[in-house]
Amino acid sequence: xxxxxxxxxAGGVEIAPPATPSRxxxxxxxxxxTTGWKxxxxxxxxxxxxxxxxxxxxxxxxxxxxxxxLIRLQLAAPEGKVLSASVYNQMFTMHATTMVFLFVMPMAAxxxxxxxxxxxxxxxxxxxxxxxxxxxxVLGGGIFINLSWFLGGAADGGWFMYAPNSGPIFxxxxxxxxxxxxxxxxxxASLTGAINLIVTVLNMRAPGMSLxxxxxxxxxxLVVQFLLLFAVPVITVALFLLSFQxxxxxxxxxxSAGADPLLWQHLFWIFGHPEVYILILPSFGIIxxxxxxxxxxxxxxxxxxxxxxxxxxxxxxxxxxxxxxASGLGPVSVAVFSISTMAIAIPTGVxxxxxxxxxxxxxxxxxxxxxxxxxxxxxxTIGGLSGVTHSVAPSDTQQTDTYYIVAHFHYVLFxxxxxxxFSGFYYWWPKMFGKTLNEKLxxxxxxLMVIGMNMTFGPMHILGLQGQPRRMYQWTExxxxxxxxxxxxxxxxxxxxxxxxxxxxxxFLINVxxxxxxxxxxxxxxxxxxxxEWMTSSPPKEHNFDVIPTVHHLDxxxxxxxxxxxxxxxxxxxxxxxxILADQEAHADKHIHMPSPSYWPIVLAATLPIITTGVIYSxxxxxxxxxxxxxxxxxxxLEPSTAPETDFDPxxxxxxxxxxxxxx
Amino acid sequence: MTAATETHTEHxxxxxxxxxxxxxxxxxxxxxxxLAAMTALEVSTYYVDFGALFMPVLxxxxxxxxxxxxxxxxxxxxxxxxxxxxxxxxxxxAVMVYVIALATFKFFAA
Amino acid sequence: MSDVAVHEAxxxxxxxxTTTGLSNNKIAMWLFLGSECLLFGGLISTYMLYRGxxxxxxxxxxxxxxxxxxxxxFILLMSSLTMVLAVSAAQNRDDRGTTLWLTITxxxxxxxxxxxxxxxxxxxxxxxxxxxSLFGSSFYTLTGxxxxxxxxxxxxxxxxxxxxxxxxxxxDKAEVVELVGLYWHFVDVIWIIIFTxxxxxxx
Ligand code: HEM
Ligand SMILES: [Cu+2]
Numbered sequence: 003x004x005x006x007x008x009x010x011x012a013g014g015v016e017i018a019p020p021a022t023p024s025r026x027x028x029x030x031x032x033x034x035x036t037t038g039w040k041x042x043x044x045x046x047x048x049x050x051x052x053x054x055x056x057x058x059x060x061x062x063x064x065x066x067x068x069x070x071x072l073i074r075l076q077l078a079a080p081e082g083k084v085l086s087a088s089v090y091n092q093m094f095t096m097h098a099t100t101m102v103f104l105f106v107m108p109m110a111a112x113x114x115x116x117x118x119x120x121x122x123x124x125x126x127x128x129x130x131x132x133x134x135x136x137x138x139x140v141l142g143g144g145i146f147i148n149l150s151w152f153l154g155g156a157a158d159g160g161w162f163m164y165a166p167n168s169g170p171i172f173x174x175x176x177x178x179x180x181x182x183x184x185x186x187x188x189x190x191a192s193l194t195g196a197i198n199l200i201v202t203v204l205n206m207r208a209p210g211m212s213l214x215x216x217x218x219x220x221x222x223x224l225v226v227q228f229l230l231l232f233a234v235p236v237i238t239v240a241l242f243l244l245s246f247q248x249x250x251x252x253x254x255x256x257x258s259a260g261a262d263p264l265l266w267q268h269l270f271w272i273f274g275h276p277e278v279y280i281l282i283l284p285s286f287g288i289i290x291x292x293x294x295x296x297x298x299x300x301x302x303x304x305x306x307x308x309x310x311x312x313x314x315x316x317x318x319x320x321x322x323x324x325x326x327x328a329s330g331l332g333p334v335s336v337a338v339f340s341i342s343t344m345a346i347a348i349p350t351g352v353x354x355x356x357x358x359x360x361x362x363x364x365x366x367x368x369x370x371x372x373x374x375x376x377x378x379x380x381x382x383t384i385g386g387l388s389g390v391t392h393s394v395a396p397s398d399t400q401q402t403d404t405y406y407i408v409a410h411f412h413y414v415l416f417x418x419x420x421x422x423x424f425s426g427f428y429y430w431w432p433k434m435f436g437k438t439l440n441e442k443l444x445x446x447x448x449x450l451m452v453i454g455m456n457m458t459f460g461p462m463h464i465l466g467l468q469g470q471p472r473r474m475y476q477w478t479e480x481x482x483x484x485x486x487x488x489x490x491x492x493x494x495x496x497x498x499x500x501x502x503x504x505x506x507x508x509x510f511l512i513n514v515x516x517x518x519x520x521x522x523x524x525x526x527x528x529x530x531x532x533x534x535e536w537m538t539s540s541p542p543k544e545h546n547f548d549v550i551p552t553v554h555h556l557d558x559x560x561x562x563x564x565x566x567x568x569x570x571x572x573x574x575x576x577x578x579x580x581x582i583l584a585d586q587e588a589h590a591d592k593h594i595h596m597p598s599p600s601y602w603p604i605v606l607a608a609t610l611p612i613i614t615t616g617v618i619y620s621x622x623x624x625x626x627x628x629x630x631x632x633x634x635x636x637x638x639x640l641e642p643s644t645a646p647e648t649d650f651d652p653x654x655x656x657x658x659x660x661x662x663x664x665x666x
Numbered sequence: 667m668t669a670a671t672e673t674h675t676e677h678x679x680x681x682x683x684x685x686x687x688x689x690x691x692x693x694x695x696x697x698x699x700x701l702a703a704m705t706a707l708e709v710s711t712y713y714v715d716f717g718a719l720f721m722p723v724l725x726x727x728x729x730x731x732x733x734x735x736x737x738x739x740x741x742x743x744x745x746x747x748x749x750x751x752x753x754x755x756x757x758x759x760a761v762m763v764y765v766i767a768l769a770t771f772k773f774f775a776a
Numbered sequence: 777m778s779d780v781a782v783h784e785a786x787x788x789x790x791x792x793x794t795t796t797g798l799s800n801n802k803i804a805m806w807l808f809l810g811s812e813c814l815l816f817g818g819l820i821s822t823y824m825l826y827r828g829x830x831x832x833x834x835x836x837x838x839x840x841x842x843x844x845x846x847x848x849x850f851i852l853l854m855s856s857l858t859m860v861l862a863v864s865a866a867q868n869r870d871d872r873g874t875t876l877w878l879t880i881t882x883x884x885x886x887x888x889x890x891x892x893x894x895x896x897x898x899x900x901x902x903x904x905x906x907x908x909s910l911f912g913s914s915f916y917t918l919t920g921x922x923x924x925x926x927x928x929x930x931x932x933x934x935x936x937x938x939x940x941x942x943x944x945x946x947x948d949k950a951e952v953v954e955l956v957g958l959y960w961h962f963v964d965v966i967w968i969i970i971f972t973x974x975x976x977x978x979x
Contacts, residue, residue, distance in 0.1 A: 128800045197807045204748070204803060205794040231811045232759050239818030243917070252906065252913035254822070260829040260910055268767045269818060319759055323770065335770045632931075639935070691864055698857035705853060708976060709846040721977065728972040732965050739860045740961045746798055749806045756810025760817035768821055 032641075033599045044599040046130035047544060051137050052116030053434065058141055059109035065148070066100035067507060069093050071500055074458070078497035080479040080490060090475035091158035092177065096148070098161030099181065102281065103188055104144045106419050110284035111136075113426055114199055114223045116434065120535035120542060121217045123208025123551045128201040129194075130597040131638065136191040136198070138607030143187030146611045150180035157181035160473060162270050162325075163244070165255030165263040170248055176618055179248055182241045183614035189234045189241070190610070196230040199223065208534070210553035214308070217533045217557075218301060221308050222287035225315040226280050232319075233276035240269035249617055264329060271322035279318045281415060282382075283311060285422020286353060289375035292429050293357055295531050296372040297364025300557060303356045310349035310356075317346045327395045328402045336395045343393035347386065354383055369529070370444025374425035377452055381417025385410055388463065403473075406466025412459040424451070424510070431517070432524035436540045443513040450506030457499025461492035527579035532560035537582060548590035602638040609634055689738060697738050704731055805955045809962045816966050819918045820973060826910040827974075833908035836915075837978050839899045848891035849971045852926075855884035856964045859957045866953035874953060875937050881960065882933040885926050892923050915974070922970060925963045932956045 033044035042050060073093055076082040085093055115133065119126055127133050150156045157177040159168040168178050203224045207216070216224075244266070246252040253259035255266050294301045301307060323331055323339040331339075357379050366372070388410040392398040401407060424447075432438045468487050470477065482490040527536050537559045538547050555561040562582055564573040609631040616624025689697075708727050716723055737743035742750050768774065794800060827836055858881040865873030896916070904912045936956055940949065 129804070193808075193811060197804050197811075200807055201800050201803045205796055205798065205800050207795045211795075228755070231807055232756055232814050235811050235815035236763075236818055239815060239822070243822065246913065246917060250906065252917070253910060254826075254913060260831050262771065262825065264771070265822065265825060268770070272763050272767065319763060320766075322763075331770055332772075636935070691861060694857060694860045694864070698854065701853055701856075702850070705846070705850055708972065709842070711976060712842045712846075724972050724976055728968060731968045735856060735961055735965045735968070739856050740958055746796070748796060748798060748803065752803065752806040753810045753813075756813040760813040763814075764817045764821040768824060771825055773825065 033601055035599075041599070043604060044134075044601055046126075046134045046597050046599055046603070048115050048119050048127050048130065048133060049434075049542060049544075049546075051133055052112045052114075054137055055108050055112035055115060055140070058137075058144070059105050059112060062100050062104035062108070062144060063507075066097050066105055067504065069097035069100065071504060073097060074497040074500040076475065077477065077493050079494075080482065081476055085475065087475045088155070088158065091160075091473070092151075092156040094473055095158050095160055095163075095181075096151075096156045099147065099157070099185075100144075101415070102161065102277070103185060104140070104147075106281045106415070106423070107188075107192070108140050108144075109423050110223075110226070110281070110419075111140075111195060113219075113284060113288065113423070113430070114195075114226075117430065117535055118199060118202060118220050118223055119206070120538070120546055121220045121533055122203060122206060122211055123534050123547060123553065124202065124206040125546050125550070125594070126597055127198050128206055129198045131600050131603050132194045132198050134600070134603035135607050136195040138604045139191035139194075139610060140188050142607055142611045143184045143191070146187060146614060147180050147184030150175075150177045153180070162274065163266075164270075165244075165261075165266040166257060168244060168248075168266075169256060179245070179618045182245050182248070183617060186238065186241050186245075187610045187614065189238055192230045192234045196227040196234070199227045200231065203227075208551050208553050211558075214305065215553055215556045215558070218290040218304065218307055218311075219284075219287035219533075222283045222290070222311045225311050226283045229276045229280050229283075229315055229318065233273045233280065236269055237273035237277075240266060240273070243269075245617070264326070264331075267326050267329060268322070271325045272319075274325065275322040276315075276318050278411075278414075279314055281419045282422075283314070285378065285419045285425075286311070288422045288426040288429070289357065289378050290353075291533065292371050292375040292425050293360045294557075295429070295529050296367045296369055296375070297361050298367075298530070299360060299364040300532075300560075301356065302359040302362075304556060306352055307356050310352040313349040314346065317342065317349065321346055324393060324398070327398045340393055340395045344390065347390050347393070350386060354379060354386075369428065370439065370441050370448060371425045371428035371529075373445060373448040374421045374428065377448065378418055378421040378425065381413055381421060381452075381455070385413025385415075385417055388413065401466060403471055404466035405462040405470045405472055408472050409459050409462035409466060412455070412462070416455050416459065421451075424448075427510070429529065430535075432528050433535060433540050433542070435517070436523055437517050437520060438522075438524040438528055439513050439517050443509055443516070447506055447509040447513060450502055450509060454499050454502030454504075454506050458496050458503060459499075461496045461499075465489060465492050465496070525579075526583060527563075530563075532557040534558055536579065537562070537586070539583060545594045545596055548586045550591075551586075598642075600638075600641060602634060602641060606631065606634040606638060689744075694739070697734060701731055701734060799951060801951060801955055802958075805958050809958065812962065812966075816921070816969075819914075819921055820969065823914040823918045823974060826914040829910040831909055833903045833905070833912060834899075836911060836974075839902050839904050840975055841895065841898065842975060844891070844895065845971065845975050848888050848895075849967060849975075851884050851891070852888045852964055852967050855881045855888070856961050858884060859960045863950075863954050863957045866950040869950070871940055875940055878933050878937050878940075878953070882930050882937070885930045885933070885960075889923055889926050889930070892919065892926075918970065918974070922963065922966055925966070929956070929960050929963055932959065 033040055035041045035044070042054065045051065072085060073090070076084040076090060076093075115127070148156075153176060155175040155177050157163070157173070157180065158175075159173055159178055159181075163178065163181065166172060203216070203220060213221075243252070243254040247254050247256065253261055255261050255263050257263060290301055290307055321339060321343045323335055324343045327336055327339075357375075361376075388406070392401060392407070392410065428439055428444050464487060466472075468483065468489060470489055470493075477489055477493060479490065482488055524540060526540060534551060534553070535542075537551060551558065559579075559582075563575060563577055563579065565576045566573055609627050612627030612630065613624045616622070616627055704727050708724060711720055711724060736753070742753065796803075830836075858877050862874050862877035862881060865877055896919075904915075906913055906916045933956060936952055939952070
């Protein structure tokens with residue numbers, strides 16, 4: 003990645019490598035590599051970071067998937083011997099932790115990082131180094147959590163880590179310590195990422211892009227970032243309390259010392275319920291982009307989708323105790339939370355109606371991306387409906403801690419969040435890599451995932467209502483029952499289904515490899531899209547746009563391609579994407595300053611796992627880590643985020659410099 | 667585009683005005699005196715028996731002091747509403763969720 | 777993580793345009809403070825829930841030294857005044873005034889932290905350790921977190937003094953002072969709440 007580009011000609015902007023990077027005040031000379039691994043390690047480019055987030059998340063998806071399959075193999079036969087009881091506990095805990103914190107959240111962050119700046123017509127995020135820092139934190143935290151597998155066993159208290167199960171008595175290994183401290187690190191990333199993206203969206207929009215002209219994906223991501231901003235500190239408190247209990251002898255959740263274990267439950271779920279919207283809203287955003295494009299219609303009721311998104315974001319704060327109906331909250335609390343939970347179904351329903359009406363009367367094109375988007379609507383609705391059955395407290399008391407719950411949240415998380423992300427892969431792949439994923443394989447990928455997912459999680463409704471508890475590590479023939487509701491039969495179906503899912507995901511990976519090998523380049527605007535990210539080359543140039551576009555419409559790119567005939571009210575094409583791009587290149591800005599690569603984000607992030615390791619094994623190590631942390635912060639602070647003019651070749655001589663929109 | 671250079675100067679200019687939309691130093695000192703007086707009143711509850719007023723007085727003083735510092739020392743009163751939104755959204759949610767959570771523990775029942 | 781946000785401030789948005797016309801750094805700082813409300817809210821609630829749970833060791837009423845804490849609270853409150861005077865001096869491009877007021881603020885802050893160390897020691901000697909009771913754990917956690925915030929603030933204040941010493945203080949340096957100021961005042965308002973809820977209102 004170059005420090006700066008000087009346009010060689012009036013046409014496309016050419017990249018000139020920097021000649022004399024000065025010793026920045028921060029201590030190191032700036033990294034300058036524009037290719038090779040160094041250009042990735044020290045990058046602050048939101049697109050590179052987006053891809054890095056994506057690769058990391060995909061890796062953890064595979065890890066979490068392997069864990070899921072091991073769970074299903076264990077339950078495929080009576081008295082399964084694949085996993086011991088203790089390893090089984092670790093398996094479902096780490097499966098959920100990995101899927102939630104290390105796959106869905108980072109993958110959503112990948113899309114957010116890559117596409118928010120592009121969708122709002124900006125050249126990067128507001129705080130590029132903080133962006134890089136966030137990535138390295140998630141990576142470090144993710145690895146740290148998983149190290150516990152090799153250091154005496156992973157966390158085993160379930161993903162919500164209830165007390166007293168998470169205490170030293172029931173979880174004597176270091177697993178929970180790794181879990182707690184690792185999530186603390188990824189939490190830092192979520193917080194800095196949230197601040198960064200909110201500022202980016204609020205403050206770096208292209209001229210003319212008012213909030214209500216912003217693409218829906220960006221809107222819903224904005225809501226998500228606010229949720230993260232306010233939810234992360236709550237889990238931070240909970241995790242600190244748990245660490246202090248486990249590592250420093252406090253008794254915050256120890257009933258024998260007079261503590262109230264419900265405190266943990268409250269703190270966890272005050273975070274946890276906003277968290278489920280953090281998981282799902284990015285996918286809602288993605289399909290809100292995909293459905294209009296492949297229906298050749300604007301999104302139906304854009305303001306409703308936006309406001310219902312914000313409403314979900316707000317009401318989502320008042321429903322957390324529906325996870326605690328069986329914990330003896332008392333009738334008043336149960337009634338209140340039951341009603342608020344039913345209420346939150348309304349804005350969610352609004353979205354489903356809007357999507358359906360977007361499809362209505364459209365010229366539908368069933369691409370792979372569209373398949374996944376429609377799949378989300380259907381599967382999420384199923385999950386949403388079983389969710390409404392939990393909101394009714396008496397019925398939830400029957401369902402809680404059974405496989406019915408497992409069925410529910412996999413319909414919303416797999417059928418919802420994951421399908422949305424896959425829709426995004428197929429839709430945006432040509433934008434990110436300049437090549438289109440194979441559509442045929444994509445549809446096979448889709449159908450296998452639909453079949454696999456319904457076979458895996460559909461039967462779990464039955465299993466749950468028949469009384470199979472969640473987190474049960476073995477079932478026995480003797481207790482499986484007879485006839486249609488025979489637990490053995492449905493457990494086997496679910497296990498077979500999970501293998502079909504695996505094949506489905508494998509097809510996706512094969513598709514990626516195949517596409518990478520193929521020579522065929524994607525057209526500039528393969529789907530006839532509507533939003534700004536398509537108004538640049540594919541993959542986008544380092545500075546995203548040769549000229550920062552001025553926005554006049556919602557769906558600006560569409561309106562640059564099509565104009566309404568005043569008489570017939572029909573839209574007629576007036577320009578192609580190629581023409582628009584050529585026009586931009588002809589008027590390219592000169593002297594674009596991009597933020598400069600830096601060593602500090604990765605250095606600063608690397609100090610965190612040192613500290614957390616120290617907390618578990620030896621406090622002096624933590625102190626040394628802390629000293630490095632402070633030093634790195636000073637280095638960071640003293641290094642200008644964008645290299646000074648003298649770092650560039652040739653140095654700008656007097657002429658006016660076109661600076662970027664605000665880059666810090 | 668020359669727009670960037672133009673805004674340069676505009677921006678520099680607005681920096682000079684910056685000090686104006688806050689308060690004068692004398693104003694800050696007045697605020698500090700008010701805060702000091704309120705603190706004195708708070709501390710006096712330790713020495714003087716306020717009876718039934720004890721709790722309400724302390725809570726009200728706490729809230730008022732909080733908002734005085736936030737509004738005047740932190741300029742929220744004079745600054746852009748967006749800043750207020752960022753901060754008060756967090757404050758509001760914090761008060762809401764934690765008060766509800768404590769209520770489920772029957773914390774306020776006594 | 778304030779530090780990350782603040783440190784970015786160094787190279788403020790001076791000379792750039794933003795959509796809202798507001799500084800990126802300042803929005804970031806306010807967002808961070810909004811987020812901190814939920815952090816301290818959680819710690820305060822934990823304390824409120826647990827302050828009466830004393831199976832062993834002293835109860836809240838027995839260990840608090842209200843006159844002493846009143847003085848240190850007052851010192852912290854007044855550091856908000858000196859901070860705001862520093863910001864005002866910085867905006868008037870008065871380097872000497874800025875440095876002076878920042879230093880005084882840092883000293884007042886340090887006095888407060890020193891007082892806290894003294895208070896903790898005294899309490900410990902009276903038999904209230906971190907693990908003695910739920911009251912002890914939650915008290916030390918809450919006030920400890922606050923103390924760490926003050927300490928971080930002092931470090932930031934001193935760093936800013938250093939930055940100013942090395943160069944003059946044009947436009948965006950004033951913003952750095954302002955941002956550190958926001959953080960400092962926030963830490964102060966949190967103490968306003970703690971002082972009342974923890975110290976003045978007995979369990
Ligand atoms: C690859 C497909 C997947 C399969 C086959 C699968 C399977 C399972 C099974 C069988 C359980 C229940 C374990 C037990 O209660 O004993 C479980 C738990 C769970 N899964 Fe998945 N899952 C998959 C994907 C996902 C995804 C994508 C997410 C989230 C984004 C997820 C989140 C969870 C959570 C939160 C739990 C609860 C763990 C606990 O009880 O603490 N799963 N999964
Ligand atoms: Cu929930």
